[in-house]
Amino acid sequence: MTARGKMGKKKRRFFYLFVLPGFLGIMIFVLLPFLDVVKRSFTTAVTGEFSAGKNYQAIFQNQAFLLAVKNTVRFTLVCIPILVTLGLAVALALNCLKEKSLIKSAYLFPLAMPTATVVMVWKLTFYKQGFFNLFLTRIGLLTGLWGEVRRDYLGTAAAFWVLVGSYVWKNMGYTVILWLAGLAGISGEMLEAAKVDGAGGWQRFWRIMLPNLKGSLYTIVILSFLNSFKIYREAYLTAGAYPDQSIYLLQHLFNNWFVNLELDKMAAAAVCTGGILMVAILALQRLWEDE
Amino acid sequence: MDLQRLKKIGSRAKKALLSLILLLPAMLVILPILLLLSGSLMDTWELGKYISPAFTDGGGFVSWKLLPDYPSFAGYGKLLFETPQFFVLFWNSVKLVACILAGQLLVAVPAAWGFAVYQVKGGRGLFALYVVLMLLPFQVTMLSSYLVLNELSLLNTHQAIILPAVFSTFPVFLSYGGFKGIPYQMLEAARVDGAGELTIFVRLGLPLGKSGLLSAMVLGFLEYWNLMEQPMAFLEDKSLWPLSLYLPEITWGQAGFAFCASVVTLIPAVFVFVIGQDYLEQGIIYSGLKE
Numbered sequence: 001m002t003a004r005g006k007m008g009k010k011k012r013r014f015f016y017l018f019v020l021p022g023f024l025g026i027m028i029f030v031l032l033p034f035l036d037v038v039k040r041s042f043t044t045a046v047t048g049e050f051s052a053g054k055n056y057q058a059i060f061q062n063q064a065f066l067l068a069v070k071n072t073v074r075f076t077l078v079c080i081p082i083l084v085t086l087g088l089a090v091a092l093a094l095n096c097l098k099e100k101s102l103i104k105s106a107y108l109f110p111l112a113m114p115t116a117t118v119v120m121v122w123k124l125t126f127y128k129q130g131f132f133n134l135f136l137t138r139i140g141l142l143t144g145l146w147g148e149v150r151r152d153y154l155g156t157a158a159a160f161w162v163l164v165g166s167y168v169w170k171n172m173g174y175t176v177i178l179w180l181a182g183l184a185g186i187s188g189e190m191l192e193a194a195k196v197d198g199a200g201g202w203q204r205f206w207r208i209m210l211p212n213l214k215g216s217l218y219t220i221v222i223l224s225f226l227n228s229f230k231i232y233r234e235a236y237l238t239a240g241a242y243p244d245q246s247i248y249l250l251q252h253l254f255n256n257w258f259v260n261l262e263l264d265k266m267a268a269a270a271v272c273t274g275g276i277l278m279v280a281i282l283a284l285q286r287l288w289e290d291e
Numbered sequence: 292m293d294l295q296r297l298k299k300i301g302s303r304a305k306k307a308l309l310s311l312i313l314l315l316p317a318m319l320v321i322l323p324i325l326l327l328l329s330g331s332l333m334d335t336w337e338l339g340k341y342i343s344p345a346f347t348d349g350g351g352f353v354s355w356k357l358l359p360d361y362p363s364f365a366g367y368g369k370l371l372f373e374t375p376q377f378f379v380l381f382w383n384s385v386k387l388v389a390c391i392l393a394g395q396l397l398v399a400v401p402a403a404w405g406f407a408v409y410q411v412k413g414g415r416g417l418f419a420l421y422v423v424l425m426l427l428p429f430q431v432t433m434l435s436s437y438l439v440l441n442e443l444s445l446l447n448t449h450q451a452i453i454l455p456a457v458f459s460t461f462p463v464f465l466s467y468g469g470f471k472g473i474p475y476q477m478l479e480a481a482r483v484d485g486a487g488e489l490t491i492f493v494r495l496g497l498p499l500g501k502s503g504l505l506s507a508m509v510l511g512f513l514e515y516w517n518l519m520e521q522p523m524a525f526l527e528d529k530s531l532w533p534l535s536l537y538l539p540e541i542t543w544g545q546a547g548f549a550f551c552a553s554v555v556t557l558i559p560a561v562f563v564f565v566i567g568q569d570y571l572e573q574g575i576i577y578s579g580l581k582e
Contacts, residue, residue, distance in 0.1 A: 011409045014488045018405030019417070022398040025458035030424060033435035040434075093309055103310070105568060106317035112564035113323070114517045116538035117553040121323040124353060129344045134352035169319060177575045222426065223578060229428035233519045237539045251520075254430040258437070258524060266434045274431040281423050 034274070041271045045264035055268035065269065067245065068253040075160070075231070075249065079167050080224050086168065087175030087220070088213075092205075094176065095183050104180075108173030118166070119237040126153035126162055126238075154238055160246040162238070167231050174227070175220055182216030183209070218288050222281070325357055327557065330550035334363040338547050366551040376530075377552065384533040384556075387452055387522075388515045392508055394457030400504050403466035404496050408478065418467075421460040429520045440525060451525040456515065461578075462507035468577025469503015470496060506574025509567035516560055 044051045059065045090107070094100045110118075125131045133149045140146035153162050186209060194204050232251035235243060241256055242248070250273065257266045330338060337360055344351040370377055406418050436455050437446075445451045473496065481491050497504075522536050529537075534556050541549040564571065 010488075012411050015405050015409035015411045015414065018401040018409070018492075022402040022458060022463065023417075025398060025454075026424065026460070029439055029455045029458050030432060030435065033439040034432065036438055037435045090313065093313055097306060097310060097313075099310075103313050103317065104572070106314070106320050108568070108571065109320050109564065111571075112513050112560045114535055114538075114556055114560055115519065116517075116535045117327060117557050118323060119539060120549060120553060121326055124326070124342065127353070129352045131353060131355070134354075137352070172316070174575055177572050181576045219578070226426050226428070229430065232430075233517070236519075251428075251430050254433060255520075255524070258433060263434060270431050270434050274427060277427060277431065278423050281426055282419070285419060285422070 037267045037270055040264065041267035043264070045262070051264075055264045056272070059265050059268050059272070062265070064248070064253055064256075065265075067248055068250045071160075071246065071248055072250040075163065075247075076225060076228050079164055079228055080221060082164065083168050083171055083175055083224050084217070084220055087172060088179050090172070091176050091179035091183060094180060104173070104176065107176050110170045111173050113170075115233040115237060119234065122162070122166060122234070122238055123154070128152045155244055157244065157246040159239060159244045163231055163235055163247055166234050167228065171224060171227050175224065178216055178220050178223070179213070182213045186212045215288070218284065222284065324557075326355065327550055327553050329355070329357050329359060330547070331366055331554045332362045332364070333359040333547060333550075334361050334365055335547050337361055338550075342543070342546060366547040367555075370548060370551045370555065374548075377555075379530055380532055380534050380537045381555070383449070383531060384516060384535065387449060387518065387533055388512060390449070390453045391456040391515050392511050394453065395459070395462045395507065395511060396504065398457055399459070399462035399507070400466050400497075401492070403463045403503070404470055404492055404500075406463070407467050407470035407473075407500075408496070421463055425460040425464055433520075433524060436521075437524065446525055447527050447531070449526075449531060452518070452521050456521070462504070462511060465507035465510065465574050465577050466500065466503040469500035469506070472503075473499045502570060502573050503577055505567070506570040506577060509563060509570045510574045510578075512563050512567075513560060513571075516556075516563075 041055050042051060042053075043049060044054075094103060097103070123130070127133075128150055130153075132153065133151060136149040137147075140149060151158065153159060190208055191204055194208055199207065229251060232249060232255075235247050235249060235252070236255075239247065241252060241259075243252065250269075254266060254269065257263075257269070333341075337356075341354050341356070344353050406414060406421075440446050440451045440455075445454070477499075478491055478495065481495055486494070517535050518533055519535055522531075522533055526532055534552075538549065538552055538556060541552065543549075
């Protein structure tokens with residue numbers, strides 16, 4: 001055996017030694033049971049007979065499922081662009097300042113606040129007689145433009161926007177840090193050179209900064225997406241298991257099916273959602289590596 | 292006045308204005324905390340007076356005073372001395388977080404080292420799988436977790452929460468970021484000097500790559516202190532619940548109590564946030580690292 005081959009064998013041995021224990025756990029707790037879920041998605045819940053695609057057919061004709069998919073997609077499509085662009089704006093502004101640690105902490109802190117403690121504040125703020133309406137009413141009286149405002153935010157379609165707001169509030173710090181790291185990676189010389197060549201601020205932003213931030217954008221989008229599923233905590237705690245139609249998300253549906261033991265539907269939906277996410281993530285990874 | 296100085300003053304003013312605008316959102320962070328703190332220090336009567344409009348449909352809005360008229364520690368007294376359940380739940384939270392983080396240290400950190408140091412055929416593919424698993428939301432794997440926990444008869448025990456979390460791939464990803472930063476030549480030099488692979492991991496890897504695993508711990512703490520979906524699904528017995536699930540159960544009739552409980556829940560998170568902020572930021576940057 002060549003020395004190189006020997007080295008390769010040794011490497012393999014240690015790779016297994018370090019990685020295998022964790023991988024076995026993942027096999028037991030995630031991968032094997034997921035195969036079981038795939039199997040279940042093709043059988044009936046009670047008798048376990050093979051049912052072909054019946055479960056899939058059932059979920060795609062299920063009004064609740066369609067509503068939940070629509071809402072989840074809508075939530076993601078609204079939230080992520082808002083978060084990404086606002087985060088970039090804040091990061092660009094922060095980048096001009098020397099003393100940024102205090103402001104960064106302020107943006108990061110909501111990440112540390114347990115949802116359960118925030119929810120009480122949210123409720124007091126967005127109830128019909130809560131702080132937000134009080135604030136709006138005061139402004140209305142002050143400017144004389146409108147009178148008392150008595151809107152219910154949690155029980156109506158406005159709940160969607162409350163959720164969007166609390167998502168942005170919570171994840172802003174994360175996004176700003178990632179954008180700042182991306183900005184720090186752009187070489188100052190390149191920007192300086194462009195400046196000498198007479199490129200204006202906007203030109204430098206569009207032509208040099210943005211193209212160099214593509215990698216950051218990818219990560220930010222992926223992580224924001226991952227975190228967007230955690231908004232269920234806020235939604236569930238402020239509005240319960242059956243909230244307003246506008247915020248009935250996939251997460252609610254999964255939970256309700258789980259509580260009602262509708263495991264066959266759950267299996268089919270888990271396979272669909274998991275499959276779509278996996279394909280999307282792998283495709284993005286591939287795209288990113290090609291660059 | 293000469294132009295130079297005028298320009299200088301202008302740019303200073305611009306920066307001050309920028310800081311001010313950026314600090315505005317910081318208010319959104321500070322206000323909820325002040326609200327919780329002041330609420331926890333009010334006596335029942337005063338708090339009741341301020342928030343009762345929220346539940347009666349009559350006129351008027353909720354009101355607030357950041358400095359209570361009759362400050363009292365009665366709420367805390369009741370919480371800490373007359374509510375033994377609270378301690379049970381507090382220790383449940385502590386136990387869950389401590390066991391999960393310890394388990395992750397044992398399992399995920401070596402795995403990250405394996406991926407970072409031993410480039411083995413198939414290693415990249417496996418790592419890609421880990422990334423996909425990291426990004427799958429809980430709802431997708433909920434049914435599979437349920438099936439396996441049921442099979443192992445772990446439902447309604449703390450292991451049902453701890454074990455799947457120990458094998459989460461997020462800490463692998465973060466620790467990998469830290470280990471990847473160690474120069475390869477350094478490890479080679481140690482090998483030439485006759486150090487074994489395990490010694491290299493313990494003596495070189497852990498101290499040099501500690502930022503990655505510490506950031507995994509900080510982010511992990513904040514995540515698991517806030518755990519909701521898993522205990523909600525897998526723990527029926529309320530005496531096993533963590534604090535994060537219990538808080539929302541407190542009714543408005545006991546609002547003062549709820550405020551105190553929220554503040555006490557918030558304290559460990561704030562503590563970790565303040566101590567670990569650098570690692571938190573580092574962790575966020577690692578989570579965005581191109582592999």
